[in-house]
Amino acid sequence: MTKAQATDAPLTADAFDALVRARRSVRGYKPDPVAPELIAAAMQASLWAPSNCNVQPWSVHLVSGEKLRALGQAMMDHASAGRPAPDVPMDTAYRGVYRDRQIGSAKALYGAMGIARDDRAGRASAFLRNLDAFGAPHAAFVFLPENFGIREAADLGGFVQTFLLALTARGLGSCAQGALSLYPDIVREHLGLAPGALLMVGIAFGYEDPDHPANAARTDREGIEGIVRWHG
Numbered sequence: 149m150t151k152a153q154a155t156d157a158p159l160t161a162d163a164f165d166a167l168v169r170a171r172r173s174v175r176g177y178k179p180d181p182v183a184p185e186l187i188a189a190a191m192q193a194s195l196w197a198p199s200n201c202n203v204q205p206w207s208v209h210l211v212s213g214e215k216l217r218a219l220g221q222a223m224m225d226h227a228s229a230g231r232p233a234p235d236v237p238m239d240t241a242y243r244g245v246y247r248d249r250q251i252g253s254a255k256a257l258y259g260a261m262g263i264a265r266d267d268r269a270g271r272a273s274a275f276l277r278n279l280d281a282f283g284a285p286h287a288a289f290v291f292l293p294e295n296f297g298i299r300e301a302a303d304l305g306g307f308v309q310t311f312l313l314a315l316t317a318r319g320l321g322s323c324a325q326g327a328l329s330l331y332p333d334i335v336r337e338h339l340g341l342a343p344g345a346l347l348m349v350g351i352a353f354g355y356e357d358p359d360h361p362a363n364a365a366r367t368d369r370e371g372i373e374g375i376v377r378w379h380g
């Protein structure tokens with residue numbers, strides 16, 4: 149473990165806000181690999197994410213190139229034959245405002261891809277692209293230790309966002325993907341991993357293909373007044 153380094157404010161608030169806004173989910177990539185040093189630098193930065201009692205409850209498997217394509221193909225094959233069996237159930241039914249936001253993001257994505265709402269086959273094949281990490285040259289599979297729960301998953305969220313921002317700062321596109329956690333047994337089998345740790349999320353990353361239609365999708369956000377109540 150490296151030692152903490154004290155820093156003065158390292159960048160302006162404007163620069164930080166611009167970085168946050170520059171990150172968006174990228175769902176189409178150039179095949180070009182990213183230099184290992186660049187990936188390592190982004191990962192190194194993300195290791196500074198905070199966690200409860202500094203337990204750092206994350207472990208990461210980085211998968212690239214042909215190995216990632218083979219894993220993606222295995223998951224796509226399995227998806228047409230078997231049901232997902234994620235380590236942590238993905239079965240929350242979104243209702244009310246959450247459902248509205250979910251529909252908004254699907255509209256943005258499928259609209260950009262020219263897939264109509266009632267085009268079930270088109271949507272299914274667009275979804276399958278998830279399992280191949282949208283053709284990205286790299287994907288990070290992020291695990292929680294066995295028996296860890298919702299509190300540690302919150303730590304993991306901070307880690308994931310820090311990694312996404314570190315990638316953005318280096319000119320790389322990325323997409324966090326719950327879909328990459330749907331078939332953890334296949335991931336373990338391909339990577340030779342023992343059972344135990346919980347696969348929570350995958351992160352596709354690489355250089356964005358600006359011509360891919362999916363990358364024209366844009367989402368928006370609730371205003372601060374819809375989220376925050378000020379007390380005192």
Ligand SMILES: Cc1cc2nc3c(=O)[nH]c(=O)nc-3n(C[C@H](O)[C@H](O)[C@H](O)COP(=O)(O)O)c2cc1C
Pocket residue numbers: 171172173174175253278323324325326327328349366367
């Ligand atoms: C934990 C997590 C899981 C996600 N899973 C998926 C996924 O499986 N497939 C996908 O296309 N996008 C996925 N996303 C991306 C969200 O759809 C996206 O962040 C949201 O719509 C906001 O859009 P933006 O990232 O472009 O700002 C996920 C994001 C997060 C944080």
